[in-house]
Amino acid sequence: KAGVTQTPRYLIKTRGQQVTLSCSPISGHRSVSWYQQTPGQGLQFLFEYFSETQRNKGNFPGRFSGRQFSNSRSEMNVSTLELGDSALYLCASSLGVSEQFFGPGTRLTVL
């Protein structure tokens, strides 16, 4: 069974731009969660989608948004990028409230 895939793996953007990251969960997994990982703040929960609906949301500004498609693939979007948005963005999929399987992440650098 293929694991969680994330694209792109690396991304460089400048302040003010927007970015869209993609995540394909493990086949059959309907829950997709997104996390931001930085050296200073660690792993922080962004949001979770289940069956195309946002089920949980972390404490991030409205510039961070996401969506999930009918095939469970998910995208997250960050608008008006700031330097502090530089981070590793991780996607995780699961069947329910259970073991989460993480992808390799997308490394975003904002210049």
Place this chain on the structure above:
Amino acid sequence: GESVGLHLPTLSVQEGDNSIINCAYSNSASDYFIWYKQESGKGPQFIIDIRSNMDKRQGQRVTVLLNKTVKHLSLQIAATQPGDSAVYFCAENIRGGNQFYFGTGTSLTVIP
């Protein structure tokens, strides 16, 4: 926000010794915990989980202990190997959805 903290940011052990990584959590309503291992350049990898109705759970070379009285979680790795060198995170689930709060991580270095 919720607080899931680790007592030690770094830990060095000799190959073959046992390792113990600790984690303190703050919310007594937490009912599900996961330990993850993260190697450089990779996403976190599931190691073992435990639900609040248990005190101990064992896997292959790993054991998780949960003390709900003092809100403490530990991961024990038996016969630590060089491949165990990584950052270890505990994660706490509170509200029943898939929203996990992660600790800051402990960097484990195994000395050959």
